[in-house]
Amino acid sequence: MYIPETKLPRVVIIGAGFAGLQVAKNINTKSYQIVLIDKNNYHTFQPLLYQVASTGLEPDSIAYPIRKILQNKKNAFYRLADVSKINIDSSTLSTNIGEIAYDILVIATGATNNFFGNDSLQKNSLPMKTLIDSLNLRSKILGNFELALNEKNPERKEALLNFVIVGAGPTGVELAGALAELRNNALPKDFPDLDLSGVKVTLIEAAPRVLSAMSEIASKKSEDYLKGLGVTVMKNTRVKEYENNIVSIEDGSSILADTLIWAAGVKGQFPAGITPENIVKNRILTDGYCKMKLSSNVYVLGDVAFMQSEEYPNGLPMLASVADQQGRYLGKSLNSLARLKTVKRFIYQDKGHMATVGKNKAVVDTKPLKFQGIFAWFVWMTIHLMLLVGFRNRAVVLVNWAWAYFKSNNSLRLIIRPFHSQKTH
Amino acid sequence: MYIPETKLPRVVIIGAGFAGLQVAKNINTKSYQIVLIDKNNYHTFQPLLYQVASTGLEPDSIAYPIRKILQNKKNAFYRLADVSKINIDSSTLSTNIGEIAYDILVIATGATNNFFGNDSLQKNSLPMKTLIDSLNLRSKILGNFELALNEKNPERKEALLNFVIVGAGPTGVELAGALAELRNNALPKDFPDLDLSGVKVTLIEAAPRVLSAMSEIASKKSEDYLKGLGVTVMKNTRVKEYENNIVSIEDGSSILADTLIWAAGVKGQFPAGITPENIVKNRILTDGYCKMKLSSNVYVLGDVAFMQSEEYPNGLPMLASVADQQGRYLGKSLNSLARLKTVKRFIYQDKGHMATVGKNKAVVDTKPLKFQGIFAWFVWMTIHLMLLVGFRNRAVVLVNWAWAYFKSNNSLRLIIRPFHSQKTH
Numbered sequence: 107m108y109i110p111e112t113k114l115p116r117v118v119i120i121g122a123g124f125a126g127l128q129v130a131k132n133i134n135t136k137s138y139q140i141v142l143i144d145k146n147n148y149h150t151f152q153p154l155l156y157q158v159a160s161t162g163l164e165p166d167s168i169a170y171p172i173r174k175i176l177q178n179k180k181n182a183f184y185r186l187a188d189v190s191k192i193n194i195d196s197s198t199l200s201t202n203i204g205e206i207a208y209d210i211l212v213i214a215t216g217a218t219n220n221f222f223g224n225d226s227l228q229k230n231s232l233p234m235k236t237l238i239d240s241l242n243l244r245s246k247i248l249g250n251f252e253l254a255l256n257e258k259n260p261e262r263k264e265a266l267l268n269f270v271i272v273g274a275g276p277t278g279v280e281l282a283g284a285l286a287e288l289r290n291n292a293l294p295k296d297f298p299d300l301d302l303s304g305v306k307v308t309l310i311e312a313a314p315r316v317l318s319a320m321s322e323i324a325s326k327k328s329e330d331y332l333k334g335l336g337v338t339v340m341k342n343t344r345v346k347e348y349e350n351n352i353v354s355i356e357d358g359s360s361i362l363a364d365t366l367i368w369a370a371g372v373k374g375q376f377p378a379g380i381t382p383e384n385i386v387k388n389r390i391l392t393d394g395y396c397k398m399k400l401s402s403n404v405y406v407l408g409d410v411a412f413m414q415s416e417e418y419p420n421g422l423p424m425l426a427s428v429a430d431q432q433g434r435y436l437g438k439s440l441n442s443l444a445r446l447k448t449v450k451r452f453i454y455q456d457k458g459h460m461a462t463v464g465k466n467k468a469v470v471d472t473k474p475l476k477f478q479g480i481f482a483w484f485v486w487m488t489i490h491l492m493l494l495v496g497f498r499n500r501a502v503v504l505v506n507w508a509w510a511y512f513k514s515n516n517s518l519r520l521i522i523r524p525f526h527s528q529k530t531h
Numbered sequence: 532m533y534i535p536e537t538k539l540p541r542v543v544i545i546g547a548g549f550a551g552l553q554v555a556k557n558i559n560t561k562s563y564q565i566v567l568i569d570k571n572n573y574h575t576f577q578p579l580l581y582q583v584a585s586t587g588l589e590p591d592s593i594a595y596p597i598r599k600i601l602q603n604k605k606n607a608f609y610r611l612a613d614v615s616k617i618n619i620d621s622s623t624l625s626t627n628i629g630e631i632a633y634d635i636l637v638i639a640t641g642a643t644n645n646f647f648g649n650d651s652l653q654k655n656s657l658p659m660k661t662l663i664d665s666l667n668l669r670s671k672i673l674g675n676f677e678l679a680l681n682e683k684n685p686e687r688k689e690a691l692l693n694f695v696i697v698g699a700g701p702t703g704v705e706l707a708g709a710l711a712e713l714r715n716n717a718l719p720k721d722f723p724d725l726d727l728s729g730v731k732v733t734l735i736e737a738a739p740r741v742l743s744a745m746s747e748i749a750s751k752k753s754e755d756y757l758k759g760l761g762v763t764v765m766k767n768t769r770v771k772e773y774e775n776n777i778v779s780i781e782d783g784s785s786i787l788a789d790t791l792i793w794a795a796g797v798k799g800q801f802p803a804g805i806t807p808e809n810i811v812k813n814r815i816l817t818d819g820y821c822k823m824k825l826s827s828n829v830y831v832l833g834d835v836a837f838m839q840s841e842e843y844p845n846g847l848p849m850l851a852s853v854a855d856q857q858g859r860y861l862g863k864s865l866n867s868l869a870r871l872k873t874v875k876r877f878i879y880q881d882k883g884h885m886a887t888v889g890k891n892k893a894v895v896d897t898k899p900l901k902f903q904g905i906f907a908w909f910v911w912m913t914i915h916l917m918l919l920v921g922f923r924n925r926a927v928v929l930v931n932w933a934w935a936y937f938k939s940n941n942s943l944r945l946i947i948r949p950f951h952s953q954k955t956h
Contacts, residue, residue, distance in 0.1 A: 109724075146946065148945045148946070148947075164590075164592070169945050185677075185681070186674075186946075241947070295598075299534075496942045498930065506927075517591075517924060519598070520571075520572065522590060
């Protein structure tokens with residue numbers, strides 16, 4: 107692949123998620139040339155994917171073109187490419203558009219779904235990790251209501267109207283709440299001729315409580331919210347298999363469902379070429395400076411990085427905030443190194459956790475304060491609006507949220523994915 | 532398919548375009564039961580498809596869920612279905628979700644691309660008739676710039692950067708202008724490392740002028756606008772063949788282009804079951820009351836209807852305004868018939884024509900007045916905003932247009948179509 111040669115060292119960043127983007131934004135391009143590689147031409151704001159899936163937002167407002175982010179940076183290049191292999195010895199990458207050499211490499215390739223080796227779940231469940239996943243899910247959900255209207259077989263109809271979400275972390279909780287609100291608010295107006303009492307949203311969690319990474323009070327309150335919206339919450343429950351629309355639970359019971367959404371686990375993903383000694387639990391081992399162990403010019407950030415500390419012996423959590431902080435840290439560290447200054451270790455600042463279940467219903471845990479309800483919901487919305495990239499996106503999301511708040515009935519219920527043409531016809 | 536039985540006569544409408552939608556909106560559901568059938572669950576505002584293709588608008592803001600339009604109508608039902616056959620003798624429809632009986636049938640199935648029997652054009656050109664077409668086109672256009680960056684073969688690179696549009700009606704003219712503006716305004720910021728002088732937009736028209744259905748002054752002015760934006764306009768030119776990225780012109784010359792967009796002709800489309808005597812030039816023959824010839828309970832509206840008058844011996848033009856007026860007319864006519872009142876013949880009110888080429892550049896023809904330029908452009912925008920269904924859509928489109936006006940640089944350049952995963956990788 108052709109990138110102009112300069113005298114500056116070249117930093118190649120794989121992945122334009124939260125971590126990769128922050129490196130690119132913070133790095134001084136008077137000291138380095140940047141090449142950012144991603145297999146999509148846009149950055150995805152993953153925390154709001156569930157709103158695309160549940161018809162709350164349009165896809166274009168939670169994604170942002172990478173080229174637009176780099177517009178005001180000289181000496182920064184983007185390439186749409188898939189990296190197949192990292193050649194540590196020669197400091198090059200093998201990609202589908204050719205080979206590229208790096209002086210410094212940043213691996214920020216994120217995470218993918220972890221099915222823990224369960225083939226039936228991997229094959230038959232729907233993921234929600236990418237924008238395309240979310241659009242497919244939106245079409246699948248809406249398409250199922252259309253199919254249910256004409257279905258005479260009661261078992262098939264029951265399956266079409268059952269939505270099972272596995273995993274009650276923030277993603278699972280937020281999606282379950284949003285689907286329940288869709289059923290409660292918009293669907294009765296859309297489907298006056300469908301008996302909506304048959305529509306069931308079930309949230310399955312292996313742990314003894316929902317949002318188990320948050321406080322007890324947040325878990326309790328969010329479970330109350332979910333139940334209030336009509337979500338069936340099953341804790342201490344493990345899914346064994348999912349075949350032919352039957353969700354088999356470990357205790358021997360089962361649920362008939364045409365849709366199972368997997369939100370129960372992720373694992374690091376990265377190209378070939380990393381030596382096995384550097385891989386811990388599907389993540390790449392780093393030192394306290396985000397540098398890959400046993401290497402001098404390879405850094406690893408975000409979900410794919412395994413960085414231990416006293417407080418986090420099992421590695422830092424796979425969270426957007428960790429990725430974001432590591433990206434900023436590394437950008438600034440590289441700038442310091444270019445000026446021959448010393449660099450401090452990375453320290454993760456845990457600023458708290460939050461999740462929203464529905465209108466006026468959210469939970470927020472911070473170190474000094476834990477709170478829930480309408481104020482938590484406003485905090486959640488404000489922070490997410492601020493984190494979105496781009497003024498236009500913020501404006502469009504605000505229009506949508508304001509509309510949803512007062513009308514509970516927007517107009518984003520379009521089936522525009524290949525699902526429609528491939529499966530319903 | 533199950534629809535509740537009532538004592539009211541059932542009006543089945545095939546197609547939720549401009550015509551079908553207006554019938555459904557205007558009909559009195561105290562007199563009739565309505566069943567609206569469409570193979571998509573949304574109405575598409577086709578006049579703005581070109582803005583989705585050229586990265587000006589998001590898909591969700593120019594489409595509107597049919598169920599939401601029918602929400603406040605009792606006794607109105609929507610079904611997502613493909614109609615394969617109209618059984619005139621038994622007054623039923625055969626569909627992929629079962630049979631449905633009608634008392635009154637409204638055929639409003641619109642038009643599809645007409646390639647006039649040219650197989651190579653049909654196989655290799657890209658259409659822009661549906662929302663999915665437009666999204667595919669957006670991804671194709673953006674994907675080609677990404678590919679061109681890494682292309683070493685000069686012929687292949689030239690082909691990737693050449694965009695040929697065949698047909699200089701409003702669709703072709705508007706798309707050509709929008710692509711030229713994309714090249715002139717957003718791309719230089721997005722692709723600092725690509726030589727954009729290689730990007731060519733060519734508009735090919737068989738007639739001696741562009742916008743041949745409009746006035747001479749509109750044709751002249753819009754051609755000036757196009758040339759001002761850098762579009763190559765070829766009049767009196769017919770495409771003979773399009774194979775292996777070579778556009779062969781009838782005079783023996785050829786153009787190398789990876790993208791050929793077909794905007795040169797449409798033809799009526801309708802299910803099987805119409806007797807050949809009733810088919811004229813791929814459209815269905817109607818009398819002056821929009822009723823299919825030789826039938827008592829079948830109406831045909833919009834692009835698919837062939838209605839002659841003294842002023843229009845070749846049938847009314849295939850325009851959104853004809854479809855809209857016929858839809859309103861038929862809704863009200865059916866209401867009159869239910870009250871046993873007599874019905875007047877349909878008369879098309881030609882309110883004028885318009886097209887936009889770019890920022891501050893539009894042409895408007897009305898009977899009393901023809902005007903061009905910035906005022907025409909404001910008129911065009913205002914009318915299109917008013918015609919869009921739904922307040923939220925209008926608000927989002929307004930945000931996008933205002934943003935584009937002041938910045939010429941929005942954030943909708945995402946490649947999110949299957950094209951990306953299937954072809955570039």
